[in-house]
Every structure is written in structure tokens, then in C-alpha cells.
Amino acid sequence: MAVLICGGAGYIGSHAAAELLERNEDVIIIDNLQTGHVESVLKGAVFYEGDLRDEKIMDEIFSAHDITDVMHFAADSLVGVSMKEPLEYYDNNVYGALCLLKKMYQYEVKRIVFSSTAATYGEPETVPITEETPAKPTNPYGQTKLAMEDMMHWCSEAYGMEFTALRYFNVAGAHPHVDIGEDHKPETHLIPIILQTALGQREKIYVFGDDYPTEDGTCIRDYIHVKDLIQAHILALDYLRDGGASDVFNLGNGSGFSVQEVIDTVEKVTGKTIPREIAPRRAGDPPVLIASSEKAKRVLNWKPEYADLGSIVQTAWDWHRRHPQGYSEGDDSK
Ligand SMILES: NC(=O)c1ccc[n+]([C@@H]2O[C@H](COP(=O)([O-])OP(=O)(O)OC[C@H]3O[C@@H](n4cnc5c(N)ncnc54)[C@H](O)[C@@H]3O)[C@@H](O)[C@H]2O)c1
Numbered sequence: 001m002a003v004l005i006c007g008g009a010g011y012i013g014s015h016a017a018a019e020l021l022e023r024n025e026d027v028i029i030i031d032n033l034q035t036g037h038v039e040s041v042l043k044g045a046v047f048y049e050g051d052l053r054d055e056k057i058m059d060e061i062f063s064a065h066d067i068t069d070v071m072h073f074a075a076d077s078l079v080g081v082s083m084k085e086p087l088e089y090y091d092n093n094v095y096g097a098l099c100l101l102k103k104m105y106q107y108e109v110k111r112i113v114f115s116s117t118a119a120t121y122g123e124p125e126t127v128p129i130t131e132e133t134p135a136k137p138t139n140p141y142g143q144t145k146l147a148m149e150d151m152m153h154w155c156s157e158a159y160g161m162e163f164t165a166l167r168y169f170n171v172a173g174a175h176p177h178v179d180i181g182e183d184h185k186p187e188t189h190l191i192p193i194i195l196q197t198a199l200g201q202r203e204k205i206y207v208f209g210d211d212y213p214t215e216d217g218t219c220i221r222d223y224i225h226v227k228d229l230i231q232a233h234i235l236a237l238d239y240l241r242d243g244g245a246s247d248v249f250n251l252g253n254g255s256g257f258s259v260q261e262v263i264d265t266v267e268k269v270t271g272k273t274i275p276r277e278i279a280p281r282r283a284g285d286p287p288v289l290i291a292s293s294e295k296a297k298r299v300l301n302w303k304p305e306y307a308d309l310g311s312i313v314q315t316a317w318d319w320h321r322r323h324p325q326g327y328s329e330g331d332d333s334k
């Protein structure tokens with residue numbers, strides 16, 4: 001039995017590899033390294049550098065290993081870029097998932113745990129967001145993720161291929177004891193950008209809009225620690241292995257923090273003053289996104305450990321301080 005991690009050299013996929021290896025699972029990774037890092041591939045995992053859309057390497061992997069389960073993280077995931085390059089997003093995300101599902105069907109692999117996103121909900125009218133909240137994406141990124149969920153739904157109906165679509169809210173933090181963390185180039189996510197400012201690599205943080213209908217006028221998001229997120233993936237995998245039916249689950253902390261509050265928290269954790277400047281709104285940002293993850297808690301028995309934003313930021317800060325330039329130092333000591 002082996003788990004194939006698609007996108008296992010990326011931020012979240014590498015944390016999944018760490019957890020699976022800790023459970024003594026056989027881990028196979030495919031990653032084309034378009035945003036991933038070979039340095040984040042952990043010892044013990046079998047690594048293939050390649051693309052999901054390349055049938056040759058997919059056949060090589062599926063015939064060389066007894067793959068029983070898939071975790072699928074490989075995707076393009078920048079909302080802004082997706083607005084400008086929708087076809088690229090459909091190609092990598094939707095066509096990439098199609099290629100993967102075809103191989104799973106061909107090699108009779110029946111289970112897949114999938115990275116979905118809160119972006120499938122678009123701009124919901126009420127919070128907290130439950131899985132019953134209508135999915136109405138407002139950008140191609142969210143739309144491609146919903147299309148991928150739909151494909152899995154129909155594969156489940158037709159071929160008995162069971163899936164869990166995990167709709168993440170804002171993922172942050174780094175592994176508390178394995179030396180892996182978040183390194184996107186370019187970085188667009190709020191917490192690492194503030195940490196880069198704390199490290200003196202950026203002059204200031206631009207706060208995108210202070211005229212939203214929230215208490216301090218800045219956007220509110222629900223931040224979830226990557227380790228808690230991965231714990232839910234492990235539970236989702238076990239749920240499918242125990243015969244659980246295909247389903248969709250939100251993954252968030254259930255509490256919201258404004259951009260200003262996140263910056264204040266980073267100041268507290270790092271002891272540094274973060275210069276901030278109010279900038280125009282970023283297109284497509286909903287004012288408030290807060291998850292209800294009650295379903296994951298009830299069905300999967302998920303118990304997140306990092307409810308407090310300070311402890312999430314602390315683990316990210318620890319990693320960023322150790323790796324101020326990210327993985328680019330060529331650290332291959334894993
Ligand atoms: N980071 C977040 O806050 C967040 C929130 C919601 C959903 N997600 C989803 O979680 C997943 C992982 O996000 P991440 O932050 O770890 O991103 P990431 O870019 O760090 O990881 C994605 C990995 O997939 C690889 N990849 C992409 N396309 C590929 C392809 N066609 N073939 C092989 N490898 C490919 C990349 O090289 C990268 O290593 C994504 O699907 C993303 O949409 C992330």
C-alpha cells in the first residue's frame with residue numbers, strides 16, 4: 001500500500017508527507033517543481049519530478065508502486081493570476097485532475113483526498129460558512145476547484161472512486177519539529193509577507209483596503225495551522241479506508257482575524273514594529289470568510305490544536321528565521 005502525493009514538494013503537500021511518513025506509510029511524490037522545492041522532499045519518500053499531465057511518467061509511477069490512495073495538492077492557486085490567465089488554470093487544475101483521475105481509474109485506485117478551497121464559496125452572504133452555503137466562485141481559481149470536485153463526484157457515482165474534498169480557509173504556520181515551511185515565490189499570502197517585513201526584507205506591509213464593512217475596515221479571514229489541516233487529511237484518509245462515503249468538508253478555525261489584527265499579532269510574536277500602509281482593495285477579496293468546521297469535527301473526529309493565532313504565527317516565524325531566503329539556500333539536509 002502506498003499513498004501518492006501529487007504536489008508533495010509544495011508547502012502543504014510536504015507537511016502531508018511528513019505526517020504520512022511519521023505513520024510509516026509508503027509515500028510516493030510527483031511534483032513538477034513549478035512552485036515546489038526539491039529541498040522540501042523528505043527522506044523516506046520516493047520522488048518523481050514530473051507533471052500530472054505527462055502520461056508516460058504517470059504510467060511509470062502507477063505501474064512501479066502499489067498505489068492505493070492519492071492526496072492531491074498539485075494546482076495553480078493564485079486568485080489574481082487566474083483572473084488574467086484562466087486557460088492556464090483550467091489546463092493545470094482541471095485537465096491535470098482529469099489526467100490523474102483517468103490513471104486512478106485505469107490502475108483501480110479507489111480513494112482520493114483533495115485540496116479544495118474556500119474560494120469555491122465566492123462572496124457568501126452569511127458567515128460562518130457551512131458546506132451547505134451555495135458554492136458560487138467569483139474567480140477562475142475557485143471555479144476550477146469546483147470543477148475538480150464535480151469530476152470526482154461523478155467518478156464516485158460511476159466507478160465507486162471515493163473522495164473527500166477539503167475546503168481550506170487560510171492555511172498558515174510551519175511544522176513544529178520537521179524543518180519544512182511556507183516558501184512561495186512570489187509570496188502573496190499575508191502572514192509570510194508580514195514576516196518578511198519583520199525580517200527587514202520588505203520596507204512595509206500594504207493593507208489592501210480599510211473601507212470594508214468590518215470593525216477596523218480591513219478584511220477578516222480564518223487562519224488554520226498547516227499541521228491541523230494535515231491532521232484532517234489523515235483522518236479523511238482513514239475515513240475513506242474505513243468505507244466512508246465521498247463528502248465535502250470545510251477546514252478552518254471558526255474564528256476570524258482582520259488584516260490589522262494579524263499584523264498586531266506578528267508584532268507581538270516577533271517583537272518588531274511592522275510599518276503598514278493602507279493601499280487600494282485587491283480585486284476579488286471578500287470582506288469576511290469564516291468557516292464552520294463542525295462537520296469535520298463531527299464526522300472525522302477532527303480536533304484542531306492551534307486555535308490561537310499567536311501560536312500559528314510563532315511556528316511560521318521560527319521557520320522563517322531559520323530560512324530567511326526560504327529553501328533557496330540549497331539546504332538538502334532532509
Ligand atoms: N495555501 C493556502 O492557503 C491554500 C488555501 C486553500 C487551498 N489551497 C490548495 O492547497 C494546495 C496546495 O497549496 P500550497 O500552498 O501547498 O501550494 P504550493 O504551490 O506550495 O504546492 C503545490 C505543488 O504542486 C506542484 N504542482 C503544480 N502543478 C503540478 C502539476 N501539473 N504536476 C505536478 N506538480 C504540480 C507545485 O510544484 C507545488 O509543489 C493547492 O491545490 C491549493 O489550491 C491552498
Ligand SMILES: O=c1ccn([C@@H]2O[C@H](COP(=O)(O)OP(=O)(O)O[C@H]3O[C@H](CO)[C@H](O)[C@H](O)[C@H]3O)[C@@H](O)[C@H]2O)c(=O)[nH]1
Pocket residue numbers: 077078079117118119168169170171188189190191193205206207208209219220221259282285289
Ligand atoms: O500584502 C498583503 C497580502 C494580503 N493582504 C490581505 O490579507 C488577507 C489574506 O490574504 P491572502 O492572500 O493571505 O489569502 P486569501 O484570503 O486571499 O486566499 C487564501 O484563501 C483563499 C480562499 O478564500 C484561497 O484558497 C487562496 O488560495 C488562499 O491563499 C486578504 O484580505 C488580503 O487582501 C493584504 O492586505 N496585504
